[in-house]
Amino acid sequence: MPPITGVTLRVARARYKEWDRCDLTFAELCEGTSLAGVFTQSACASSEVELGREQVKSGKARALIVNAGNSNAFTGYRGREAVEQIMAQVAQGIGCEPSEVLVSSTGVIGVPLPKDRAEEGVTNALAAEPCGWKDAANAIATTDTFAKGACASAMIGDTKVHLAGIIKGSGMIAPDMATMLGYIFTDANVAPGFLQDLLSSANGDSFSCITVDGDTSTSDTVLAFATGKAGNGRIEDWDSPGADAFAAALNDICRELAQLVVRDGEGASKFITIRVSGAASDSSAHRVAMTIANSPLVKTAIAGEDANWGRVVMAVGKAGEPADRDKLSIAFGGVWAARDGLPVEDYDEAPVAEHLKGQEVELAVDLGLGNGRATVWTCDLTHGYISINADYRS
């Protein structure tokens, strides 16, 4: 992954938990950086999310701090004070307004972020040597089993602009508009309002289309930072040269980052793509697809490599969306097991069984009603998920 001009990464130890690793990430951003963000819809969102929603309105950012090991959610005024302390300390350190310092935290819920450790961590980070994307991706992780990053580029006139993103998350994944902690950096020159439009749109086809366990985090945040250092003409709206190319690159990186989270879903052994077509509308298709993706019986069937399309029928039936049992068709790996409400007469399960043995599973559902369609991504539900979550205090 290439460096992004205008972005300087550093990691440090704040010792939020008793572990021997960097758990505070600091991204310094050049003056003039545009900011956009999408956040969890949780009614119990963290102070970081509440503040972030306000900060995004200004469209400006100079720094990002990410704390790992403590989500600082459900910690009342003490949690908020800790965030404001970090914002003030970083602002003083680099010479900007506290409101230009974005903060995210991830980890245990209900324990106020310790101010003394945060202060020490920020001091260490301000003095640290710059690092690369992999160190930053590792430092924002918690239960993740691998560092997650993706990059893209686009030509804007004669100027090549670059995008790089990192993300963390593998459990408590059921984004509602936004998800997890994800950060996308670009050297493109993009106006904040339009960057927000593009990020919100990309989110609808990426982070909002994944689920691991149907549980929505209190801290979900995706932020996009555009430093403008590439030298392209400023992208103000869809009429600006290169807007389409930049939007396509942003969509690509968002989808790639979102899929990485599902691939690292807690206990996951298979990556599942669910395509729903023939729905009454696109949003109806999305809700049906997410209901299938969240069904523990569908997810355990796939873990067991069982083409149990009866459980898919069940999930379609409970989705609360328009569906007609006698028009429903279901396929695994491109082979139709049921068509128009009936098992396929000469259904050959052999290629389907072979498909399910792989790590990439394709499930298609056609409702036979309209033109609505949606694609979502999820993982299977295995003993690994139980082991991780019956033991780990998250």
Next chain:
Amino acid sequence: MPPITGVTLRVARARYKEWDRCDLTFAELCEGTSLAGVFTQSACASSEVELGREQVKSGKARALIVNAGNSNAFTGYRGREAVEQIMAQVAQGIGCEPSEVLVSSTGVIGVPLPKDRAEEGVTNALAAEPCGWKDAANAIATTDTFAKGACASAMIGDTKVHLAGIIKGSGMIAPDMATMLGYIFTDANVAPGFLQDLLSSANGDSFSCITVDGDTSTSDTVLAFATGKAGNGRIEDWDSPGADAFAAALNDICRELAQLVVRDGEGASKFITIRVSGAASDSSAHRVAMTIANSPLVKTAIAGEDANWGRVVMAVGKAGEPADRDKLSIAFGGVWAARDGLPVEDYDEAPVAEHLKGQEVELAVDLGLGNGRATVWTCDLTHGYISINADYRS
């Protein structure tokens, strides 16, 4: 459990699967029996459910047939023909109208009920010796690990009336108005319309308040049959003598049957009662409670005997109902871990840890907003659930 006058139970072998057990249950009902029923809201309901909804409108029943091992759901016209064949054969056997024969089926989805086996099973059942509740409860079961029945009684004037019920179900349990296969028999004389009112009401506080895995069956059915043989004055409405006593007895038996299903939840090691208070309305409290009950992270935490109330905050936040993080309080086993949006300062985890080691776990959530309240029951999520559902084709 006492016999119910006017009800004759028989079980037989139809060999719907390769197993050595009775898998067809036949309850013969005397003339004049009142009928009421509640059914799944699934958009992919089985033919049995579609026909049952029509039959309940007449309020009359003379027989019930329950097939185990094959749900006959998603089997199109062939499935419907099999049900109609059973109705005709039983009607001819006992001398009634086919429309007075109720049929339920449970088991694998997507395989048409084999007509030849159904015919053989019904023939065997018509010729079988009468049996008791336990044999019937065993014959309707599939993945259940124990036979489930409950009884109740009520005084209506000087007349004692009896109620007895059997139920099956342990996975794909997330009733939406009705759930699973449950049958309640009484010798009370109750008008069908009022019996339906009482059953629908009891359902709202029993079967609609349980969840094992959030997955809603295509075949959920609860039927109530009142033979009228006890000799009480007919209960026509709330002004009839004994209506309150009978309604209370019906509520009791429904709640007991519903809780039995959760106690036999697939892989369950703990029975969890979730009480939500302080919600904007009772229905809002119910939705919050069900969201907590369906959260895999809450269920795995309790499986791990971890008082992880941060995950309860998460579930409240994602419920989509009115909630204020800073008014939220959470208790395990009567001990408040968080009050008004903050961890309790002198929270003693020792009694809570002791409580979580038991098989009965109590979780209370107060939203601090209004007077809405609800109670639901669920079980924990364990390796057992994964083992059962990654291997078993249901």
